[in-house]
Amino acid sequence: MKKTTLYLFSIFLFISINLYADEYAVVANKNMKELSHGEIKAIFLKKIAFINDVQVVPINLKSPNALRDSFEKNILKMSRPRLKSYWTKQHYQGHRPPMIMNSQKSIKAFINKVDGAISYMDVKNIDESLKVLYRWSE
Structure with a gap:
């Protein structure tokens, strides 16, 4: 009986954590080609300026911001300092x-108007006008 209760509690805890985990995505307009994690990092570090002859325009959220912190930690793999x-x-x-x-x-709004614009958002704010290039969660 105790093993079953512990097992069910573990499953409930796992599901609860996953339901409340924050999920984010790197997004661009529909014309952007698929990008790898490395290409996204290079774009935000301004090591890549063009993709298929289109100038890329990376956009960060104003700091301090939890989403920006997550992006820097999980995608750029860099601390703020x-x-x-x-x-x-x-x-x-x-x-x-x-x-x-x-x-x-x-x-x-900016991404929908400017070819090459790329940024990151909470998945809850993404609609069909944006193309998801990469996802991660906390």
């Missing part, structure tokens, strides 16, 4: 960090 140091060095080489927007709503 390391990323700040990276952009300080890039600044002296004439490179600027991605543009910043205040909300996912403004990001969605």
Whole structure:
């Protein structure tokens, strides 16, 4: 009896955690080709400027923001201090960090109007006008 109860509790806990896990995605407009995790990272570090002759425009959310923190940790694989140091060095080489927007709503509107725009959003805010390129969860 105890093993069955423990087993059922474990399953319930696993399902509960997964139901409440935050799920995010890197998105672009429908014209963007599929991208690998490495290509997405390179775009946001401004190492790739064009995809199929279209200039890419990476967009970050304003900091501090939990979604941006998750993106930097899980996609860029960089801490905030390391990323700040990276952009300080890039600044002296004439490179600027991605543009910043205040909300996912403004990001969605921008992506729908600008070819090559790419950003990240909470999956709950994604509709059929956007193309999901990569997903992750916390």
